[in-house]
Amino acid sequence: MASAHVMILPFPYQGHVTPLMELSHSLVEHGFKITFINTEFNHARVLQALPKEENNLKGIDLVSIPDGLCPSEDRNDLGLLAEGFTKVMPGHLEELIREINKKGEDKIKWLIADQNMAWSFAIAKKMGVRIACFWPASTACLAIIRLIPKLIEDGILDEKGWPRRDEMLQFAPKMPSFPTSQIPWNQIGDPRGQPTIFKLITDNNKYMELAEVTVCNSFYEIESGAYTLFPNLLPIKPLLPDSKFNKPLGLFWPEDSTCLDWLDQQSPKSVVYIAFGSFTKFSEVQFKELAHGLVLTGRPFLWVVRPDFITGLSKEWVDEFLEANKEKCRIVSWAPQQQVLAHESVACFMSHCGWNSTLEGLRNGLPFLCWPYFTDQFLNQSYICNVWRNGLKMEADESGIVSRERVRDRVEELLTHEEIAKKVQELKELAAGNLSIGGTSYQNFKRFVNLMMGE
Numbered sequence: 001m002a003s004a005h006v007m008i009l010p011f012p013y014q015g016h017v018t019p020l021m022e023l024s025h026s027l028v029e030h031g032f033k034i035t036f037i038n039t040e041f042n043h044a045r046v047l048q049a050l051p052k053e054e055n056n057l058k059g060i061d062l063v064s065i066p067d068g069l070c071p072s073e074d075r076n077d078l079g080l081l082a083e084g085f086t087k088v089m090p091g092h093l094e095e096l097i098r099e100i101n102k103k104g105e106d107k108i109k110w111l112i113a114d115q116n117m118a119w120s121f122a123i124a125k126k127m128g129v130r131i132a133c134f135w136p137a138s139t140a141c142l143a144i145i146r147l148i149p150k151l152i153e154d155g156i157l158d159e160k161g162w163p164r165r166d167e168m169l170q171f172a173p174k175m176p177s178f179p180t181s182q183i184p185w186n187q188i189g190d191p192r193g194q195p196t197i198f199k200l201i202t203d204n205n206k207y208m209e210l211a212e213v214t215v216c217n218s219f220y221e222i223e224s225g226a227y228t229l230f231p232n233l234l235p236i237k238p239l240l241p242d243s244k245f246n247k248p249l250g251l252f253w254p255e256d257s258t259c260l261d262w263l264d265q266q267s268p269k270s271v272v273y274i275a276f277g278s279f280t281k282f283s284e285v286q287f288k289e290l291a292h293g294l295v296l297t298g299r300p301f302l303w304v305v306r307p308d309f310i311t312g313l314s315k316e317w318v319d320e321f322l323e324a325n326k327e328k329c330r331i332v333s334w335a336p337q338q339q340v341l342a343h344e345s346v347a348c349f350m351s352h353c354g355w356n357s358t359l360e361g362l363r364n365g366l367p368f369l370c371w372p373y374f375t376d377q378f379l380n381q382s383y384i385c386n387v388w389r390n391g392l393k394m395e396a397d398e399s400g401i402v403s404r405e406r407v408r409d410r411v412e413e414l415l416t417h418e419e420i421a422k423k424v425q426e427l428k429e430l431a432a433g434n435l436s437i438g439g440t441s442y443q444n445f446k447r448f449v450n451l452m453m454g455e
């Protein structure tokens with residue numbers, strides 16, 4: 001059986017690029033040739049963030065197509081971005097496939113695209129390219145999306161995706177329950193973009209039928225409820241142990257690996273790791289309150305503060321804070337998160353509950369402090385706090401702020417919580433079981449590879 005040339009298309013956000021890059025590395029190990037498509041905007045960032053020695057990604061060709069936005073437009077505005085790329089990307093994708101195929105020997109045989117980019121399946125079909133769908137978030141979230149027609153039929157949603165009434169939803173036992181107000185596509189920050197996003201989601205729902213297989217960024221045991229609803233979905237995670245994972249992941253910011261040396265100097269299970277993914281922003285008031293709260297814990301802490309995490313905070317304030325707390329505090333603009341979470345000094349993970357972070361913390365046996373921001377993060381929080389029970393909510397007071405005392409108390413509560421400590425260990429073992437021969441994800445990945453190698 002011959003391995004094939006595979007084209008990979010992520011949704012142009014960090015939390016979508018990372019897991020598809022991981023999948024790309026695993027496919028390269030099975031002899032596949034990968035052409036990985038970023039938007040031009042992200043491509044430039046990825047190249048800039050790549051450490052020099054890794055510029056040549058063995059077996060993976062990084063290519064780019066435009067996203068339809070001007071360089072200065074805000075790509076964190078989901079509605080604007082979706083409007084831009086749905087107009088221009090289909091044409092560019094078609095042209096790219098044609099160009100590559102024209103060269104002769106290495107024709108594109110498969111397209112693996114993010115389900116959020118399932119419009120691309122129509123192009124692939126037209127060009128005789130076989131189609132695999134990749135779902136990057138929780139399978140529970142995909143289940144909600146697949147159930148949209150039923151939710152409309154049952155009068156829970158209107159035709160535009162807005163809830164008709166307040167109620168709790170739970171589709172199967174062992175699935176997270178959540179209020180209709182937290183449906184992911186209504187939680188995108190700026191509601192003006194919701195109609196575009198909802199249309200993209202419902203269109204993709206239809207295009208998804210063109211795929212021969214859907215693989216999920218998850219594993220069976222933590223989402224068994226969702227797989228009873230959709231048994232044909234193939235969960236394939238984890239693919240590799242985090243501690244050994246040091247391949248380039250298509251990051252948009254350069255990693256500051258010096259924090260690993262700092263972690264080496266801390267006691268085992270002592271450090272609070274705080275990271276809110278690639279999107280979340282904080283107000284100045286909340287930022288300072290969290291900073292003071294972390295100091296009050298008396299524990300060492302490693303905090304990821306992206307350059308765009310907060311606006312308006314004076315450099316003097318940060319410098320003074322760092323100077324006053326230099327014994328205990330380390331702030332970096334972007335961490336090698338998978339290696340940080342696998343480090344023995346880390347005690348817990350204060351997280352926005354993005355799905356990748358959720359999985360990465362879980363598989364490394366870390367308890368969570370949940371601080372969701374938007375989209376599916378509330379659903380993931382519900383998994384953590386209500387289904388798996390491996391973490392606690394942060395929760396703001398009436399003023400909308402999580403106070404410094406709250407931060408201190410929650411960290412203490414989490415780190416002395418015996419049931420949570422037991423749960424995190426169980427979940428870590430379940431994840432590890434999927435890495436080895438006999439694990440469901442291991443077998444699913446083999447099935448997937450065999451399908452792609454076949455004629």
Ligand code: UDP
Nearest residue numbers: 015018277278304334335337354355356357
């Ligand atoms: N990440 C990282 N370094 C950081 C913060 C995050 O490498 O300092 C990675 C993290 O490991 C995860 C991804 O960025 O794989 C973020 O994805 P997630 O789904 O957690 O959140 P999103 O950014 O999509 O909100």
